[in-house]
Amino acid sequence: MTFVQLIDCRTSRFEELDRLMNQWVEQTRGRRTATHAVVGKDRGDTSHLVEIVEFPSYEEAMRNSKLPETDRIFREMSALCEGTPTFTDLDVVRDARLNADTARRFFEIVTASHDLSPLTGLVEEDYRDHDPANEQDVVGLKDLRRELDAWRAGFDFTFRAEDRMAQGDRVCTRWSWEGIHKGDFLGIPATGRRATMTGMTVFRFSTSGRVAEGWWQYDRLGLLRQLGAVEPPEL
Structure with a gap:
C-alpha cells in the first residue's frame, strides 16, 4: 500500500x-x-x-x-x-489520478462502446490530433470521431494498456493493440486476418479536465504488411 x-x-x-x-x-x-x-x-x-x-x-x-x-x-x-x-x-486509501482515469476511459470507449457519443464529456470540441500516418492533423471532436469510426469499421479490436504515466497536464499510455480485419480500411477489403501492433499516445489535458490534444506513435506500415497490402522488405 x-x-x-x-x-x-x-x-x-x-x-x-x-x-x-x-x-x-x-x-x-x-x-x-x-x-x-x-x-x-x-x-x-x-x-x-x-x-x-x-x-x-x-x-x-x-x-x-x-x-x-x-x-x-x-x-x-x-x-x-x-x-x-x-x-x-x-x-493511502484512495488515489484518484483524474487525468489518467480519463485517458483510460477514452480507450475503453473507443474499444467497447457501440457509439462514440460518450467522448463528448471527455474530449474538447477543438481537440487537435497529431498522427504521423496522416498528412494533416485531425482538428475537432467531430473529425476525431470520423477517424475513429474508420478504424472501428475496419477492425474488431482491443487496446491493452501496458503502462500509463501522468505528469502535469500530460498522460502517456503505452499500449498494445490487437484486431481482426473485418471491413474496408484505407481501401483494403476485409481479409479476416488478425493483426497486432504496439504504440504510445500522449494526451494533453485542458484546465477543464478534458483531452485537448493527442500525439500518436505506432507502426502503421507494419500493420499494412500484416494485412498483405505491403510487401515485407527483402533481407
Whole structure:
C-alpha cells in the first residue's frame, strides 16, 4: 500500500531549507526509497510549510528514515525551523489520478462502446490530433470521431494498456493493440486476418479536465504488411 508522510514546519529561512532538501536528494541518490515529494507554502502564512513525501509502502519509508543522511538532514532542518517539525503518517486509501482515469476511459470507449457519443464529456470540441500516418492533423471532436469510426469499421479490436504515466497536464499510455480485419480500411477489403501492433499516445489535458490534444506513435506500415497490402522488405 502506498504510504505518505506529511512534514509540517514553520520557518523564515525557506531558501536555506530548500538547499538542504536538494542536498539530501543528491546525497541519497540510488539509496532513498521516496518516490515523490511536494512542498507547499501556506498562502495565509508564508512561514508555514508542508512537505508531502510519497513512498511505495510504510516499510520503505522506515528504510528511508534509517539512512544516515536522513537523520543528519532532519537535525539541520530542525535548526532552521521555529520549533520541531511534526510528522503525520498516512496509509493511502484512495488515489484518484483524474487525468489518467480519463485517458483510460477514452480507450475503453473507443474499444467497447457501440457509439462514440460518450467522448463528448471527455474530449474538447477543438481537440487537435497529431498522427504521423496522416498528412494533416485531425482538428475537432467531430473529425476525431470520423477517424475513429474508420478504424472501428475496419477492425474488431482491443487496446491493452501496458503502462500509463501522468505528469502535469500530460498522460502517456503505452499500449498494445490487437484486431481482426473485418471491413474496408484505407481501401483494403476485409481479409479476416488478425493483426497486432504496439504504440504510445500522449494526451494533453485542458484546465477543464478534458483531452485537448493527442500525439500518436505506432507502426502503421507494419500493420499494412500484416494485412498483405505491403510487401515485407527483402533481407
